[in-house]
Amino acid sequence: MFLSVWCLSGNGLYFIPKHFLLPVGDLIVEDCLWCISCSMKCCNLFYSYIGDSSFHNHFHSLPIPLPTNINARLVPNSLKFAADMNSFREFNGCNEEAKVLAVIFDLDGTLLDTERATRGVLNEFLAKYGKKLDREKEEKKRLGMTQKESAGVIVKDYELPLTADQFITEINPLYRERWAKAKALPGVNRLIKHIHKNGVPMALASNSLREYIDAKISYHKGWKECFSAILGSDQVKSGKPSPYLFEEAAKKMGIEAVNCLVIEDSLVGVKAANAAKMKVVAVPSRREADSYGLANVALHSLLEFEPELWGLPPFDDWVDNTLPIEPIHLSGLYVDGCLHETTEDATFAALPDQVVGLYFGWAKVDTDDDFKILVSINLDLSVVAYKKIHVYLIDTNSESKQLMQIHLVGYIRAWDNKEIKSTEMQKLEEYKSIARASLDLPSFTCYL
Template sequence: MSCRGCECNNADAENPKPKILAVIFDLDGTLLDTEWATRGVFEEFLARNGKVLDKEREEKKRLGMTLKDSAASVVKDYHLPFTPDEFVQQIIPMYQEKWKYAKALPGANRVIKHFHDHGVPMALASNSLREYIEAKISHHRGWKELFSVILGSDQVKAGKPAPDLFEEAAKQMGVDAVHCLVIEDSVVGVKAAKAAGMEVVAVPSRGEAAGCSSLADTVLHSLLEFQPEHWGLPQFEDWVDQALPIEPIYFSGLYANGFVSEVTEDGRSALPDQVWGVFFGWAVADMQKTYRVVVAIGLDCNSSPHKNIQMHTVDGNNCCISNQQMKLLLVGYIRESNTKEISSMDAEALEECKLITSASLDLPIFSRHGCVPLVPRSFSVEDMISTPGISASPAEENMRYFNVMILGPAQSPYEGGVFKLELFLPEEYPMAPPKVRFLTKIYHPNIDKASSFLLSPLSIVSPEFLIRICLDILKDKWSPALQIRTVLLSIQALLSAPNPDDPLSENIAKHWKTNEEEAVETAKEWTRLYASGD
């Protein structure tokens, strides 16, 4: 028996289950959102090799596989001209660059710290190789020290769905398998845990819910729903009345008819699958007025690529903000939400959630986040860009302005340079593109001094150094679905590949076409003179 959105260890008085003494976690998709951090890597790799990603197959086929099995499967499915080992050697460095941006999933830090504080032994057992596991968790302070055992598939005879990883983890912790609880997100992981004779809590990634429901002892939408006391483990004591403080969740979308529709380039939600339930926090309409809000998040069905996000203002002014772009900051969790509530929360339940929200947001533990209504001031490359070589942060005095730095790409004339830019979101954004200007002088055929410009009131740079950019998505190719991330990535790509055939600076373009070697040397010299980062 299993249950969705609740917990039960299925013990009865006549057949009590063995006491749980240790917990074993999977990593990717269970504790870390590596899927989001590495999104696009595989598609980029395939494109480089003249192949097109089969999205439907990738979402269903390879989740939970060992690296060895996955590599063999990819090479076969896409008819790649490599051996599986050669494929791994080429693609792993691309993934490694992204692992540093993998965030802890909702409730992950909470449950790890809780078990450690109460002396509950924990192991990490993943189908990744051991060195890759350590690389991923090295970006999360204290994680390596909190687990008494860390195991990768290269340390046992067979990875999941074989039971070897879980059996070895239990052995190294000195705990019998029947006294271990496993927390997993994939069907292959659940199968492995059950084969080892262990109890299993599944928090499925998208597309895995049906398989997990038929095998796991308990199925949850999120680790925020996990109640350790149901397994004889110490219960959480961090609720503040009827609300749970959470690590802030930021996202944006268009609000209409009671729902927030995310606008993303690939049509997929920017929120992890495990962001599910009734939350509260703040919403900002068109970057102006701030509202206290209750937000119910889930999916209409497990196969849907889109989150269903229902939003209600505490003061009931929903009609005043309809058809506006919203920025949301969620700081508290109230409870799980059922499928019916995702479509429509009844009046009584909604009023109860509004009362909890109103009371909670007056408390310091929640209200301390309220100073960042538009974009978090701590926004950094991993929050906004998830790409090495780019950083962006909003100005303190005006949250429409962003200070941007782009590192000169390797093997380009701008390598080693630190280029400062200014990005401004106009009133019409996202219907109109952001305004972007280089503040650092640069020798490039597609970038020149601005003949007209929009200065931030914070800027102290002389107008003669403000430089405009020849980029289609900043002009006629702009779409509201595009993100700031896309704009900055495009500028980074422009530095990697100057195009003198589509110039903005005629003189530099002419130089580039008549004597490219000399033009490149000039670009390098300008980089040394003006982009040293001082």
């Protein structure tokens, strides 16, 4: 048996061709997933093997033979990939004969932060029937299901005195009220405009009903006109994970399936793209981490997407190695260099899962002055994936334990599994210098 090898670069996760594979016995201890961080120019290597699902905390003390200059660390089970070698597919980039000629997007969770906009709706609805939201059940998620499928599961889970159709009829008005608040996820507007500007056909294929898709995108100026085809699950034989939505989208654009690139967030969506024999990029939330292993590439957000890797025209909007972004707002208690988010609903973080990486922007505390900051937003993988927001003040000092409002306006790089340690002063000062200079440019001061 041989071990699967994945390459993690700033661009995402790529499957390494079979001639790179290494024997399992040399690297796996107690059936854990190990991340091998090597000195290669572009990447870390992920070695995965599915066995015992337990998480081993004391991995540093385990004897493990590794090549020189390679460090091992354990990665949580939520990021494990399927170990069946038959399920692995090599990275299908722009060097493949099947060149990417069109892009197909999912909607909810990929382009729009619909889940966060509609949070609280189900809880409000259940309260009318004397039911209380079960967080454990919700953790299982119904992402990617059609509305009819999701309704059936909810009615059964909460023993509601309704049919699935009655549930949909009653709850839909509550959801519709919130759709106007669904914001585009990081990098989405930028990517849509870029692809459209360069004349690459785009389609929208969602498990939502077509009527709902039109309603949701109506709040985003110019989106509808950018898509050559828009399809809902009610327009095909069956929705995802069946391939019909994507196949029909390709047909409407006049593009062969093998020449289409799908961008998805859910596992069922990635499976549908696989079934349609299309290339697929996954941009999953933490609760959809299973989709990592079945996609050609997995990204934390569409800010990390590099069109040129797929034979598409590259972006031309970087300014001195930094990227202007639509402002991201958050607030919280600033304590010992970290920001602890404060939200109306303590069960949800203020930031979507896709906001990860190194950013910069402006902060405000009790004074009226705005000051420059560098912000590192990482996933802490030590126990359960959650966000750590490190705030590095530029050209100023501020007392700890005070409320801070933050406006992120620029992006430097993707998350690379490593925090900027206070001891790494050279690296920290380098990033501060980049942020300081950028925040003096019109591209970033316009947000003040």
